[in-house]
Amino acid sequence: MSGQRPRRGGTPGADGGRRREDHREDRRDATGRQRNRGGPDGSRPRSRSAQAPSGRRRKADPARLVAFRVLRAVSRDDAYANLTLPGEIRRARLDRRDAGFATELAYGALRAQGTYDAIIAACVDRPLDALDAPVLDALRLGAHQLLGMRVDPHAAVSETVALVRAEIGAGPGGFVNAVLRRLSAEDRETWMTRLAEEKSLEPGSDEDLGLRHAHPSWVVRAMKQALRLDGRSGELEAALAADNAAPVVHLVDLPAAGEPRLAGALAAGAEPSDLLEGAAVFRGGDVGRLPGVREGELRVQDIGSQWIARAVAGSFTPETVDPDVAGEHWLDLCAGPGGKAALLAALAAEQDAALVANEPSAHRAELVRQALAPIRTDAWTVREGDGRTIGEDPAVADLVSTHGGFDRILVDAPCTGLGALRRRPEARWRRRPADLAELTVLQEELLDAAADVLAPGGLLAYVTCSPHVAETVVQVEDLLRRRPDLRLLDAHDAMTAVSSPQGAELLRSGPPREAGGETSTNSRTVQLWPHVHGTDAMFFALLLRPTQSD
Numbered sequence: 001m002s003g004q005r006p007r008r009g010g011t012p013g014a015d016g017g018r019r020r021e022d023h024r025e026d027r028r029d030a031t032g033r034q035r036n037r038g039g040p041d042g043s044r045p046r047s048r049s050a051q052a053p054s055g056r057r058r059k060a061d062p063a064r065l066v067a068f069r070v071l072r073a074v075s076r077d078d079a080y081a082n083l084t085l086p087g088e089i090r091r092a093r094l095d096r097r098d099a100g101f102a103t104e105l106a107y108g109a110l111r112a113q114g115t116y117d118a119i120i121a122a123c124v125d126r127p128l129d130a131l132d133a134p135v136l137d138a139l140r141l142g143a144h145q146l147l148g149m150r151v152d153p154h155a156a157v158s159e160t161v162a163l164v165r166a167e168i169g170a171g172p173g174g175f176v177n178a179v180l181r182r183l184s185a186e187d188r189e190t191w192m193t194r195l196a197e198e199k200s201l202e203p204g205s206d207e208d209l210g211l212r213h214a215h216p217s218w219v220v221r222a223m224k225q226a227l228r229l230d231g232r233s234g235e236l237e238a239a240l241a242a243d244n245a246a247p248v249v250h251l252v253d254l255p256a257a258g259e260p261r262l263a264g265a266l267a268a269g270a271e272p273s274d275l276l277e278g279a280a281v282f283r284g285g286d287v288g289r290l291p292g293v294r295e296g297e298l299r300v301q302d303i304g305s306q307w308i309a310r311a312v313a314g315s316f317t318p319e320t321v322d323p324d325v326a327g328e329h330w331l332d333l334c335a336g337p338g339g340k341a342a343l344l345a346a347l348a349a350e351q352d353a354a355l356v357a358n359e360p361s362a363h364r365a366e367l368v369r370q371a372l373a374p375i376r377t378d379a380w381t382v383r384e385g386d387g388r389t390i391g392e393d394p395a396v397a398d399l400v401s402t403h404g405g406f407d408r409i410l411v412d413a414p415c416t417g418l419g420a421l422r423r424r425p426e427a428r429w430r431r432r433p434a435d436l437a438e439l440t441v442l443q444e445e446l447l448d449a450a451a452d453v454l455a456p457g458g459l460l461a462y463v464t465c466s467p468h469v470a471e472t473v474v475q476v477e478d479l480l481r482r483r484p485d486l487r488l489l490d491a492h493d494a495m496t497a498v499s500s501p502q503g504a505e506l507l508r509s510g511p512p513r514e515a516g517g518e519t520s521t522n523s524r525t526v527q528l529w530p531h532v533h534g535t536d537a538m539f540f541a542l543l544l545r546p547t548q549s550d
């Protein structure tokens with residue numbers, strides 16, 4: 001590391017790293033600084049920034065160390081931050097406040113990684129990939145404290161340097177100190193303007209918006225296209241900003257998994273969802289303390305997922321006005337880890353239908369079994385296998401010959417996940433446009449396999465957690481071309497049928513769609529958005545295989 005030098009001359013830092021807005025009076029509560037308890041004799045603590053580097057603390061602040069470990073796991077092991085973070089918080093025994101700080105630090109640094117890397121690159125004299133990876137991760141954490149959180153700049157620099165000294169070494173500590181001081185000389189907005197000028201970015205261009213809202217420009221382009229098709233061209237910045245805000249926690253009650261638990265959660269501070277019955281919003285912190293959560297009867301689930309699962313279970317075909325689904329056969333073709341399958345199985349149990357939850361990955365199939373465990377076992381089966389060959393399964397072939405096939409099929413397809421960027425902070429930088437080619441072929445094959453085992457009069461729901469048109473409307477149009485025996489229903493109706501009045505109003509309230517008329521694919525499919533519906537950006541299409549007499 002000794003060879004790494006911050007860039008000199010003309011770079012920011014001449015004022016010693018002070019920000020215009022100084023929050024030094026705040027402590028960790030608001031700023032992330034560890035609570036300063038004063039000297040052992042009760043005297044006022046010595047200002048750390050005034051200490052000589054050799055006298056500075058070498059012990060890392062536990063919350064920052066947790067965030068650092070998460071960033072290391074993501075960049076070194078390709079780990080998922082949302083799966084790594086809880087274990088690291090437990091291991092460090094962080095209290096609630098420190099856990100919140102570690103979460104905001106890790107998630108914020110990962111979400112804005114591309115933007116912070118561009119700023120860090122302007123502060124060092126070599127390409128970022130020439131830096132040691134742990135040092136770059138520490139710089140990203142320092143950058144987020146300085147530019148994305150209300151952390152006192154002195155604390156941000158000195159605590160990050162202490163972390164580097166403790167975890168990497170004294171030499172890198174000096175380097176990180178110098179880089180962060182340069183970086184802290186400007187606020188985020190000034191950095192944005194400066195970088196946009198240096199890179200000659202056209203204001204409002206995909207690259208400019210990508211830099212300002214921390215999205216790769218190909219993702220900005222994809223969202224722009226999806227928003228335009230949805231009649232929301234003017235909402236791009238709102239949509240990008242929503243990806244950078246933490247989602248609120250939604251709870252789902254699993255009917256038929258025992259006594260309804262929502263009442264207990266409501267008594268403990270959750271609020272009923274204004275979109276959907278059987279759902280609640282919880283803003284009270286540790287969700288594990290709510291009754292029923294540890295037992296698996298009350299679960300955390302995005303409200304969009306719940307809404308769509310209920311719509312799939314609750315819609316009935318135009319051939320019948322009888323919503324009674326007793327005896328129906330349902331299939332969740334891509335079920336892992338089992339979020340929607342659990343709600344579907346619970347609804348199936350209530351209505352005497354039976355669900356097959358299919359998942360090819362053994363580990364994820366096990367998660368599906370666990371997710372379904374609280375529900376009456378005669379209402380569901382887990383099948384472990386490739387959804388593309390489901391028709392070759394003897395039990396399924398038998399169902400097709402005796403009953404015509406499944407009455408309801410959900411294809412919640414593997415996709416780019418661009419609709420869940422607020423939940424998976426590293427995902428936007430990990431995904432590549434090239435991933436689309438493989439995923440869209442898989443989606444197509446899964447849809448064909450599902451259509452082959454759909455009973456006459458049956459419903460096929462196609463869902464993605466992505467607004468990318470290649471995975472959404474284009475897939476549906478291609479399917480309708482390949483399978484003229486299918487008819488596209490209006491998915492708004494299916495969702496409205498299970499919505500609260502406010503939910504129905506929200507679904508209706510969208511702007512007029514730009515492309516096509518009332519019968520066009522995009523007007524009959526639902527695209528949810530975080531900035532509009534407070535859900536992940538999920539897509540939902542509902543198709544019917546009419547009966548022969550139809």
Ligand SMILES: C[S@@+](CC[C@H](N)C(=O)[O-])C[C@H]1O[C@@H](n2cnc3c(N)ncnc32)[C@H](O)[C@@H]1O
Nearest residue numbers: 333334335336337338339340386387412413414
């Ligand atoms: C978007 S996730 C489904 C999420 C799930 N419905 C839920 O609500 O929890 C897609 C799932 O498809 C699975 N998958 C991948 N390839 C598949 C295939 N060939 N057949 C069926 N499922 C597949 C993945 O393992 C993953 O679990």
